[in-house]
Amino acid sequence: MHQVVDPDLMGIPPLMNLNYQSPLRLRLDRAALLSNYRWLGERCGQAACGAAIKANGYGLGAREVMAHLAGAGCRDFFVATWAEALDVQDGLGEAVGLSVLHGVRPEDMRIALASPARPVLNSAEQIARWKEAGGGPCDVMIDTGMNRLGLSLSDLDFSLLDGLEIDTLMSHLVAAEEEHYLNDVQLMLFGDIARRVTAKRYSLANSAGICRGEKFLFDLARPGLALYGGIAHPECEGNIRPVATPQAEILQRRTVRGGESVGYGATFVADRTMETATINLGYADGYARILSGAGTALKDEARLPVIGRVSMDLVTIDVTERPDLKEGDWVDIDYDLSFTALLTGLSQYELLTGLGQRFDRYWV
Ligand SMILES: *Cc1c(COP(=O)(O)O)cnc(C)c1O
Numbered sequence: 001m002h003q004v005v006d007p008d009l010m011g012i013p014p015l016m017n018l019n020y021q022s023p024l025r026l027r028l029d030r031a032a033l034l035s036n037y038r039w040l041g042e043r044c045g046q047a048a049c050g051a052a053i054k055a056n057g058y059g060l061g062a063r064e065v066m067a068h069l070a071g072a073g074c075r076d077f078f079v080a081t082w083a084e085a086l087d088v089q090d091g092l093g094e095a096v097g098l099s100v101l102h103g104v105r106p107e108d109m110r111i112a113l114a115s116p117a118r119p120v121l122n123s124a125e126q127i128a129r130w131k132e133a134g135g136g137p138c139d140v141m142i143d144t145g146m147n148r149l150g151l152s153l154s155d156l157d158f159s160l161l162d163g164l165e166i167d168t169l170m171s172h173l174v175a176a177e178e179e180h181y182l183n184d185v186q187l188m189l190f191g192d193i194a195r196r197v198t199a200k201r202y203s204l205a206n207s208a209g210i211c212r213g214e215k216f217l218f219d220l221a222r223p224g225l226a227l228y229g230g231i232a233h234p235e236c237e238g239n240i241r242p243v244a245t246p247q248a249e250i251l252q253r254r255t256v257r258g259g260e261s262v263g264y265g266a267t268f269v270a271d272r273t274m275e276t277a278t279i280n281l282g283y284a285d286g287y288a289r290i291l292s293g294a295g296t297a298l299k300d301e302a303r304l305p306v307i308g309r310v311s312m313d314l315v316t317i318d319v320t321e322r323p324d325l326k327e328g329d330w331v332d333i334d335y336d337l338s339f340t341a342l343l344t345g346l347s348q349y350e351l352l353t354g355l356g357q358r359f360d361r362y363w364v
Pocket of ligand 1: 052054101172205206207208222223224225226232
């Protein structure tokens with residue numbers, strides 16, 4: 001056995017080289033993304049509106065999201081890790097900031113010191129590490145109730161922050177999407193900290209936090225979900241537009257007779273002769289298996305129910321009412337985020353970030 005490798009092809013992703021077109025696409029609506037950004041920006045008033053683009057821009061593609069939003073005036077971006085920073089940082093324009101929410105581990109320091117991105121320092125250890133390296137501008141996260149990442153308020157030693165060049169001091173809301181007593185507690189605690197710690201800017205609100213009103217805004221907001229079409233708060237309803245639509249190609253059309261079953265486990269049995277289409281989408285692409293017998297594909301005005309189990313790479317839909325659909329045609333997948341979240345029990349965040357690597361992501 002030996003493999004033949006054309007040296008000209010090395011280093012270039014093979015699929016790109018072959019100009020491969022996936023039978024699975026994610027249609028991304030730039031106008032909707034920008035409209036969501038403008039709506040959030042208006043709600044931000046005097047405060048700046050940044051963008052969380054972690055997890056590959058919530059599955060949509062961090063580089064493209066960053067380019068579109070930077071074009072619309074967004075100047076502050078947030079990723080989780082240094083790998084994510086490396087992925088987007090060469091696209092950073094003049095006066096555009098990038099913050100790495102998870103801060104710096106020892107393993108990150110070499111990359112962090114060479115990067116234009118700022119770490120969000122979360123612990124005494126990270127602060128010491130950054131100071132010792134003479135790291136320059138940074139952000140600092142204060143934990144006002146999440147008990148997740150950030151300096152704890154209870155044992156916060158303010159002298160720890162001496163000598164840091166803090167760009168943005170931030171905290172993160174626990175339950176901004178609901179009426180929860182912690183919203184006001186966190187607001188009060190963060191307001192108090194903001195008076196005592198010198199930073200260029202202060203930032204508390206995520207998408208839902210922006211909808212909670214002006215006092216949550218401080219200098220800079222950090223929306224993610226609502227930018228990408230998520231209904232982060234009831235106020236988003238009717239104002240936030242969907243951005244991502246999965247689209248799958250029909251691989252085969254067939255006639256199923258009454259009494260025959262469809263898919264694994266024979267969970268669907270036809271009660272009459274019907275027409276089905278098998279489409280190129282499955283749970284490995286993030287289309288949750290719990291949508292078996294519950295999801296819907298769309299073609300023009302027609303709603304085409306998912307029948308039988310969702311497989312790893314395939315889904316079967318009922319196309320009886322669309323005799324014109326054939327192999328090679330495309331259908332949209334109903335992926336309304338709040339409805340699909342209700343249907344699946346998954347969060348809107350999981351629905352977006354779960355969309356896998358096999359989609360051709362394209363912007364219109
Ligand atoms: C993910 C994240 C955000 C964005 O939150 P959304 O709910 O998606 O708007 C903001 N700030 C921090 C610290 C985050 O981790």
